[in-house]
Amino acid sequence: MTPAPLPLVPPPAFRLGAFLWKLVLTPGAALSGTVAPALRAALGPHLPPAGVEAVLALLCFVAMSGFVTVTALVLTLAERKVAAFFQNRKGPNRVGPWGLLQPIADVVKLLQKEDTVPRAADRPVFLLAPFMAMAATYMVLAVLPFDRGLAVTDLDLGVLYITAVSGLGVLSILMAGWASANKYSLLGGLRSAAQIVSYELSPALVVLSVVLFSGTLSVQGIVERQAAGWNLWAMGPMGVVGMLIYLTAGTAEINRAPFDLPEAESELTAGYHTEYSGMRFSMFQLAEFMNMFVVAALTATLFLGGWQPLGPLAALHIPGYLWFFGKSGAMVFVIMWFRWTFPRVRVDQLMTLEWKILLPLSFLNLIGVALWTALGMK
Amino acid sequence: MAFTVTVMGLLIFAAAVAANFAGMILTSTILGPKRRNSVKDQPFECGSLPVGPTHTRFHIRFYLTAILFLIFDIEVVFLYPFITILRPELGVTGLWIMGAFLAVLVFGLAYEWRRGGMEWD
Numbered sequence: 386m387t388p389a390p391l392p393l394v395p396p397p398a399f400r401l402g403a404f405l406w407k408l409v410l411t412p413g414a415a416l417s418g419t420v421a422p423a424l425r426a427a428l429g430p431h432l433p434p435a436g437v438e439a440v441l442a443l444l445c446f447v448a449m450s451g452f453v454t455v456t457a458l459v460l461t462l463a464e465r466k467v468a469a470f471f472q473n474r475k476g477p478n479r480v481g482p483w484g485l486l487q488p489i490a491d492v493v494k495l496l497q498k499e500d501t502v503p504r505a506a507d508r509p510v511f512l513l514a515p516f517m518a519m520a521a522t523y524m525v526l527a528v529l530p531f532d533r534g535l536a537v538t539d540l541d542l543g544v545l546y547i548t549a550v551s552g553l554g555v556l557s558i559l560m561a562g563w564a565s566a567n568k569y570s571l572l573g574g575l576r577s578a579a580q581i582v583s584y585e586l587s588p589a590l591v592v593l594s595v596v597l598f599s600g601t602l603s604v605q606g607i608v609e610r611q612a613a614g615w616n617l618w619a620m621g622p623m624g625v626v627g628m629l630i631y632l633t634a635g636t637a638e639i640n641r642a643p644f645d646l647p648e649a650e651s652e653l654t655a656g657y658h659t660e661y662s663g664m665r666f667s668m669f670q671l672a673e674f675m676n677m678f679v680v681a682a683l684t685a686t687l688f689l690g691g692w693q694p695l696g697p698l699a700a701l702h703i704p705g706y707l708w709f710f711g712k713s714g715a716m717v718f719v720i721m722w723f724r725w726t727f728p729r730v731r732v733d734q735l736m737t738l739e740w741k742i743l744l745p746l747s748f749l750n751l752i753g754v755a756l757w758t759a760l761g762m763k
Numbered sequence: 764m765a766f767t768v769t770v771m772g773l774l775i776f777a778a779a780v781a782a783n784f785a786g787m788i789l790t791s792t793i794l795g796p797k798r799r800n801s802v803k804d805q806p807f808e809c810g811s812l813p814v815g816p817t818h819t820r821f822h823i824r825f826y827l828t829a830i831l832f833l834i835f836d837i838e839v840v841f842l843y844p845f846i847t848i849l850r851p852e853l854g855v856t857g858l859w860i861m862g863a864f865l866a867v868l869v870f871g872l873a874y875e876w877r878r879g880g881m882e883w884d
Contacts, residue, residue, distance in 0.1 A: 435771065438771055438772045438775070439771075439772070439775050441772060442771075442772035442773070442775040442776045442779070443775065443776075443779055445772075445776055446775075446776050446779035446780060446783075449776075449780075450780075450783060495791070496787075496790060496791045496794050496795075497791070497794050497795055498791065498795050499795045499796045499797065499798065500788065500791055500792050500795055501799075501803055503804055503805070503806060503807075504804035504805075505804075505806065505817060515784075516781055516784060516785075519780065519781075519784055520777060520780065520781065523776075523777065523780045524773075524777065527773060527776060537773075537776060538772065538773055545843055563818075565806070566806055566817040566818070567806035567807060567808075567817055568806070568808075568815070568816075568817055568818075568819045569807075569808070571817070571818060571819060571821070572819070572821065575821055575825045578825070578829075579824075579825050579828045579829070582828065582829060582832040583828060583832060585832070585836065586832065586835050586836065586839065589836070589839045590839060593839065593842055593843065593846055596843075596846055596847065597846045597849060597850065598850075600847075600849075600850035601847075602843075602847055654807065654808075654809060659807055660806070660807060663791050663795055664787050664788045664790075664791035665788065668784060668787075668788075732883060733882075733883040735883075736828075736881065736883040737881070737883070740831075740876075740881040741876065741881060744835075744872065745869075745872065748865065748868065748869055748872070751865070752862070752865060755849070755858055755861060755862075756858075758849075758850060759855050759858050
């Protein structure tokens, strides 16, 4: 008896895999270029324009929540694994294979913690502060260009908007520090505010130089202009200096080591979130991790071409969002690397670095980019 | 082409985020224990009894840093509209104007430096 000939149709599991693979390789532009207009067309006859906008905004919220959840889980695990490997140990390896389920266990644990509010605390401000932190982070995420056309919204004033809303984060830290009615929280909050406020200047100037070079304030526009060459080298030596300033000041702005004085645990217990517990504490923590991603992603967007492929590699047709996540991931790793390379700075060194080194340097950089652009103008 | 194009969409997005986190805090309030006691209500000072007022006096430097920041930040905001139209419209003439403005800024920075406004102590 001869065996039945093999069917030419691949088995269902294989077909599912092929479909998923095709989905992975879909460029983001196809998603926003077909899904959003299709939804608009389908909903248009039934809802007023404001209703259509609302449905799309809620859709964006669902997608962005999924993205934030996954990114935060990956980043918490990555932080601990990277730290472990730098110190020649294994890191979390008990929950799930290779410790992969550790972040989920952490979330379950945090959900079961008591939500304490100190009796002396300024209750409304204390309760509102974590929301403020999350709001600032999500508002920046709304304009991040994941791929061509793939962003919650593309504002004409994108870069100015990012500078403005990321400033809201300081407010949450001051609110938390003041309302906790704890002297360490207050000192941590003030230190943190002074640091963030100081380190907001040089990134703003560096971003200005990128705007000057690109001639647009839209984040998508800035990425679009880097098709010919990433700003890192298209801007000449100023690109490299600018990126270094941006990355250093960005690390300081998110209070990470070596600039983590506001959370110096040997002096201030935990800084501004000493009195927070359970879910409210984890909101601060989540905001901090997402801010790290935001700084990495903005570095990638402004200097490393965002979702643009690297020159000759464009022939591979790797979708833009993979480029974006690859570059952002590399920058996240660099920021984690900083933590295990540099010892914590003193507060006077911190202020000297910004006001006497980075700020004059970013002024010079801006002038340099202006001259460079003028040379290119004709 | 992006998903939402209006400010209203952005506001709805923010409201949905706030509602989501309120829900998470509610979940943790339901799941978590509620055992208050006098020690838990105290400000946390690593287990020892709290000493002195909680809203302590802090250094004047923080205030001066904030003022310094305000000055420079407003100057940076002045640069934004200018730099946006420099390349498409103003051209090389614009460069001279910008140079003059930046010179004033750098002079201010140098003055601040000389007067010791940037020393922390």
